[in-house]
Each structure stands twice: as C-alpha cells, then as structure tokens.
Amino acid sequence: MSATRRTLLGAALGGAASAAVGLPAAAPAHAASWQLKWSPSASRDGLGAFETVEDDRADSHPAGQPHIRAIGDNWRFDMHTVDRDTSTDRQRQEVTGLRTSGSSYLRWTEGQTWRITYSMYIPASLKATTTFTHIMQMKQPGTGTSPIVVQSLRRVNGRQTIELKLAVDDILVGRTDLDPLHDRWTDVDFQIKVGNGSAGSVRWILKTGSTTVVDATRTGVDTFLADRVRPKWGIYRSLGDTSGSLQDTHLLLTGLRGYQLA
Numbered sequence: 001m002s003a004t005r006r007t008l009l010g011a012a013l014g015g016a017a018s019a020a021v022g023l024p025a026a027a028p029a030h031a032a033s034w035q036l037k038w039s040p041s042a043s044r045d046g047l048g049a050f051e052t053v054e055d056d057r058a059d060s061h062p063a064g065q066p067h068i069r070a071i072g073d074n075w076r077f078d079m080h081t082v083d084r085d086t087s088t089d090r091q092r093q094e095v096t097g098l099r100t101s102g103s104s105y106l107r108w109t110e111g112q113t114w115r116i117t118y119s120m121y122i123p124a125s126l127k128a129t130t131t132f133t134h135i136m137q138m139k140q141p142g143t144g145t146s147p148i149v150v151q152s153l154r155r156v157n158g159r160q161t162i163e164l165k166l167a168v169d170d171i172l173v174g175r176t177d178l179d180p181l182h183d184r185w186t187d188v189d190f191q192i193k194v195g196n197g198s199a200g201s202v203r204w205i206l207k208t209g210s211t212t213v214v215d216a217t218r219t220g221v222d223t224f225l226a227d228r229v230r231p232k233w234g235i236y237r238s239l240g241d242t243s244g245s246l247q248d249t250h251l252l253l254t255g256l257r258g259y260q261l262a
Contacts, residue, residue: 001236034115037106038098038258040094042070049256051097051105051230060084067093068234074121077251079235094234096141098258106258108229113193115262116147121252124182126151128160131238135251138192139232140225148223149192149202153178155243164190164204166221174204174216184208196224 040049044230047053047070056069060083067078077093085092098106106113120135127133136151147167154163158173188227189205200223223229235251 021204032261034259038100038261040256042073042075042254046070050095051098051099054092054094056083058084058086058094068095074252074254077234080248091236092236094236096232096234097230110194110196110224113143115191115259118256119185119187119254121185123180123249125247125249126251128155128178129153129237129245130242131240133237135235137232140227140231141230141238148225148229168222171218173202173218173219174214176214181208192206192223194224194229197222200224
C-alpha cells in the first residue's frame with residue numbers, strides 16, 4: 001500500500017484506527033472555565049489589595065480617619081453622619097479595582113467576562129434609603145463618569161430592599177428584602193460580560209448559608225462605556241434621604257475573589 005493510501009485510510013478510520021494500533025485519540029477541546037486571578041487577604045494585603053482607596057476625599061472628618069481599614073480577615077468601611085464627599089450632597093468611603101502587585105492591577109475590557117465572589121456583613125444600622133445608597137459599583141475610571149452597574153440599598157414603598165441595577169439604562173436586574181440580611185454574613189456572586197450596546201450580560205446571586213435569596217440574570221444589555229470597567233466597594237450614599245435612615249454605620253467585606261472566564 002502506498003504512503004498516500006495509508007494516509008487516506010487512516011483519516012477515514014479516524015479514532016477507531018488509532019485505537020486499533022494503541023495510539024491515543026485526539027484530546028477534546030477544553031470547555032470555558034473560571035480562572036482565579038485575584039485572591040487578596042485583608043490580614044496579609046490590607047488596603048494594598050485595591051487599585052485606589054477613597055477615604056474621606058474632602059478631609060471632612062479627620063477625627064474619624066481612617067474610615068477604611070483592614071481588621072483581621074475583614075475590610076471595614078465606617079460611615080459617620082458628619083462625613084462629606086467632595087460633592088457635599090453625598091458621602092463616600094470606597095475602594096476600587098483589583099490590585100495584584102505594587103504596580104499592577106487587573107483591567108476589565110470589552111469582550112471579557114469576569115466574576116467576583118465575597119461575603120458582606122450589613123449591620124442593621126446600614127439601612128436602605130429613599131435616594132441612592134450603593135455598596136458596590138461597576139464604573140469606568142475617571143472623574144465624573146457614570147456608574148454602569150450598582151448594588152444598592154433602596155426603600156421601595158417604605159420597604160427596605162437590596163437590588164442590582166444596570167444604571168446606564170435603569171434596568172432592574174433583581175431585588176430582595178434587606179431586613180433578613182441585616183446583622184449576618186451574606187455571600188455575593190456577581191458576574192459580568194463586558195459588552196457595548198446589547199453585547200453585555202450580568203448575573204447576581206445572594207446567599208445566606210445554604211439558602212439562595214436571589215439569583216437573577218440579564219442578557220443583551222450594555223455593560224461598557226469606554227476604556228474599561230472597574231469594581232468599587234464601600235458605602236456611597238446620598239444625603240437626600242427622606243426616611244430618616246442615615247446614621248453612623250459600617251460595612252464589612254471578606255473573602256474577595258476575582259475570576260476571569262477563559
């Protein structure tokens with residue numbers, strides 16, 4: 001048999017021919033999977049886990065500083081009623097980004113898919129308000145840029161809720177009661193495909209213990225403005241609340257992890 005005919009016969013028989021002569025079959029294509037890219041520790045990395053720290057940017061309350069710090073395995077964000085942001089109608093104590101070394105941080109760009117998991121402790125003193133109280137945001141870096149996604153504590157018809165919204169088009173992704181989540185640890189699983197126009201998607205999961213309290217997904221949505229998307233955590237709230245819910249409070253985060261779909 002000629003070499004050409006042997007080649008054609010081998011191609012026709014495929015895996016069966018390989019198995020018959022004891023050769024390994026072709027390996028299957030790898031399925032997409034989450035690759036761990038960021039796993040900071042509050043006790044080890046402190047505030048060095050983040051790209052930037054926005055602690056009392058206006059220096060409005062020196063006696064309360066630092067408002068953001070690492071305590072044991074937790075990152076703590078303190079907010080006092082006297083705190084003011086550089087825009088004096090609001091308050092902000094936030095961190096941004098996912099730092100991987102002293103000079104490097106992760107960049108979320110168009111077409112990529114990312115996942116953030118962590119646990120948060122919301123005390124009863126951190127209440128939902130009639131205006132905005134954000135405890136996580138996805139934003140384009142830069143002064144004056146609008147939020148893309150917000151996880152917020154909002155009063156709806158007098159009821160305290162926690163919600164996820166796509167701020168660009170004011171699309172509600174999911175909402176659940178806040179009261180059952182007060183004074184306990186809640187696990188957050190947030191996933192985003194960074195896409196312009198209708199190319200983006202998000203999934204938002206909240207769990208307490210083994211109970212899933214919300215699992216909501218939106219596809220075909222806009223999750224990109226320009227440059228890149230950068231996460232933010234902390235307390236960012238308006239002073240325009242009309243429910244009397246603003247008081248000294250704090251937020252705890254732990255177990256932050258960042259994954260990229262690869």
